Amino acid sequence: MDTQLLHFIIVTLKLVIPFAIILTFIPLLVWLERKGSAFIQDRPGPNRAAIMGIRLCGLIHPFADAMKLMFKEDIIPSQVHKFFYVLAPFIALSVASVTFLVIPFAAPMPFGGGVLSFQAANINAGVLYILAMTSMGVFGIMLAGWASNNKFARLGGLRSSAQMISYELSMGLAVISVIMWAGSLALNDIVSLQGANILRWNFIYDPLACLIFITAAFAETNRTPFDLPEGESELVAGYHTEYSSMKFSMFFMAEYANMVIASALIVTLFFGGWQIPFLDTNTFRTNADYYLYYFLVAAAVCCVILGTFLSIKFKKGRFGDKRDYEPLVFGVPAVVAGLAIFCLLVVLGRFPLPLEAANWIVAVCQIFTFLFKVLLMCWVFIWVRWTVPRIRYDQLMDLGWKFMLPLAMLNIVITAVRMLWQ
Amino acid sequence: MNPYFFYAFATITVLMVVLMILQKNPITGAMCLIVSFFSLAGLYVLLEAHFIAVLQILVYAGAIMVLFIFVIMFLNLKKEDLKTGRRPFYQFAALIASGALVTFLVVQYTKIPPVSFPESVAGFGTVEAIGSLMFSKYVIAFEVIGLLLLVGIIGAVLLGKKENHD
Structure with missing residues (x-):
């Protein structure tokens, strides 16, 4: 019974996840297209739509688009x-x-x-x-x-x-x-x-x-x-x-x-x-703990650098509203998370992984x-x-x-x- | 093989083909035919012939029916063009002929002894199995069909060229 249920769940997930991936990709690509065309034509592109002052480089625009299309007269x-x-x-x-x-x-x-x-x-x-x-x-x-x-x-x-x-x-x-x-x-x-x-x-x-x-x-x-x-x-x-x-x-x-x-x-x-380029599946599986450790180190460093970069960009009174604080909203947590991961890695050191997890x-x-x-x-x-x-x-x-x-x-x-x- | 799936697909196939004949509008008829192709492909899948099922969709629904609809759209038939005069004699003849056919089929169907299908061997219906059969046992038939298609292509090109020169 239990294995049957597991089988059922796996099949359902296999059917649902591809659709979910496509539906996630669509707004992402619409955004990428608008930003990409803007980049190629040397203009800023979509950057106005905001939720509580958060614009995410125009990633809020797909939400606005979807809302608009849904409420249009058919x-x-x-x-x-x-x-x-x-x-x-x-x-x-x-x-x-x-x-x-x-x-x-x-x-x-x-x-x-x-x-x-x-x-x-x-x-x-x-x-x-x-x-x-x-x-x-x-x-x-x-x-x-x-x-x-x-x-x-x-x-x-x-x-x-x-x-x-x-x-x-x-x-x-x-x-x-x-x-x-x-x-x-x-x-x-x-x-x-x-x-x-x-x-x-x-x-x-x-x-x-x-x-x-x-x-x-x-x-x-x-x-x-x-x-x-x-x-x-x-x-x-x-x-x-x-x-x-x-x-x-x-x-x-x-x-x-x-x-x-x-x-x-x-x-x-x-x-x-x-x-994965130059990384064989079997090699990766046997050395998963090694790769995971160094991946986390790299991720922590990237987080700190990106967060600092964003936080530096903060300047009060640029827009005169909530949008001013957007770099801080993303920058400070990124720095904190990066430092936390780094400390955790230093304290824990490299830990062996069970085979399943690998x-x-x-x-x-x-x-x-x-x-x-x-x-x-x-x-x-x-x-x-x-x-x-x-x-x-x-x-x-x-x-x-x-x-x-x-x-x-x-x-x-x-x-x-x-x-x-x- | 699950009999419920078989009956579902078989019903859809027959229903759609009948609908295709009864439709006045050529595009609706073509769409009915496409749906029947799909349920036919479903029947092939039930018989574990996945390759044939995919080819059924790829060749018939994907290529041939697209051409059909393309031509129908090009002709751009209006409602007046589709009206045909009533011909009672033909209708009567068709009724008798189809009645005879149905009777014949029903009578023959009752005569078929119950068949138990053999268990399918491993690798049945895969591309490899069909390929090796086609290039060994049925190689002559395969080559002849290839030649026939080639003749067809050359004929089509020739006809197309002729029209261009005028």
């Missing part, structure tokens, strides 16, 4: 196909989040006599499952375009479907060389094979596939320079022209959810997934490494969006069919020859 235009009009945003968001279930977050860990894998479903054909699910996302956009009964929306839907079909091919073909190296379609095998050594990660080992895949992922997620389905200079807002309130916001969230998934997939396939520490570290890599990859998406202009529609098609598709096929041949040579 308009359903009179001439739309009601059922599909309402269904479309749900399809877009739910399909985007289902994909996350097969991504491995950490190495499988020995737990209670069995093995605990940090992956909701270890499907044998994991890569294919992801490709299938991402191709489902287009239905949300197409239905939105069709049901809106608006020529701009319909054009957006048409463009989106044509674009998806074109770039799906190069995406699938780029993955094939990775599958050939790994000899498996299961994502955990692909990550395990890449190992802790960065030089063996697929983005160095197979750079052409990586480039093609990233480019195709940009097109699949409708991000600039391939955001023609919502090109505002030609199509007002593309497929979501007629949407308002939370329905619009669901499309907006789906875009970022797709970005997170594309990044997670790129990281898993090409950037070593949960592998395993958990390794798993948590790997999860955070993975999420950090995903965040970095998302930053690449944002970076490209604010750097590269949108390309023309015929250029998009030419690039997809006449350049990337042959290149992806060539890459398969190159991989085959390299495998024969070894």
Whole structure:
């Protein structure tokens, strides 16, 4: 009974946590996009919204955005196909989040006599499952375009479907060389094979596939320079022209959810997934106490330095209200916490860890490494969006069919020859 | 295999396919077909054929149906275009034909002896198992299908080129 309950809890957590991660990432990415665009365009970006004078560099803005979108009037235009009009945003968001279930977050860990894998479903054909699910996302956009009964929306839907079909091919073909190296379609095998050594990660080992895949992922997620389905200079807002309130916001969230998934997939396939650079899982497990100790020392030092830096910035009368005290609110506790951790470490010294605890520490570290890599990859998406202009529609098609598709096929041949040579 | 799941998926599949035929609106029909593809994939999963299930979604729902809807959206049919004249003779003929088919199927179904499926071997339905079967036992069929698809692609390209020159 007890093990059954435990099993039930584990399965539930495995299903809930990926969704929770995506939903946490969305506001974070909206913030990152606004701040990132501001950084690239040399302006301060969002910094006004505050709760009790605390602004957190604009991180309060997503709350304000969410509140605003929730309380906006939800308009359903009179001439739309009601059922599909309402269904479309749900399809877009739910399909985007289902994909996350097969991504491995950490190495499988020995737990209670069995093995605990940090992956909701270890499907044998994991890569294919992801490709299938991402191709489902287009239905949300197409239905939105069709049901809106608006020529701009319909054009957006048409463009989106044509674009998806074109770039799906190069995406699938780029993955094939990775599958050939790994000899498996299961994502955990692909990550395990890449190992802790960065030089063996697929983005160095197979750079052409990586480039093609990233480019195709940009097109699949409708991000600039391939955001023609919502090109505002030609199509007002593309497929979501007629949407308002939370329905619009669901499309907006789906875009970022797709970005997170594309990044997670790129990281898993090409950037070593949960592998911590130059730190093997087994080495880490046996020496967990050593690494934990020095990690805590480094964290304490960072806390003290950052806290001092923040506290120095405090100047009374800069704004003339509660916002003046924001650096102190974060700076002083950081210094105190850093010093406390440091004293604790000095008093306790290095203490041995039980095996279970070591395993958990390794798993948590790997999860955070993975999420950090995903965040970095998302930053690449944002970076490209604010750097590269949108390309023309015929250029998009030419690039997809006449350049990337042959290149992806060539890459398969190159991989085959390299495998024969070894 | 849980029979409740089987009945749920089977009902959805049949219901959606029937709905697809009865729908006047082509897009609604296409969406019904997609849902039926999904429940069909669910049936494959119940049979432990995960690879086929994923391919079902990837190829049929993901690629072919997107093209279908793309074409339907391009045609941009209006309500007037969808109205067809009543043809009582055809309706009557269709009723008789489908009635005969249903009777035939029911009669045949009662004749099927109860089958017990063999236990699935380890590794059944995985990519490796299907791949090794395809490249050993069924290699000729596999190659012939590949050739057929190639012919299809070349034909499509040729047709597309012809239209461009005019």
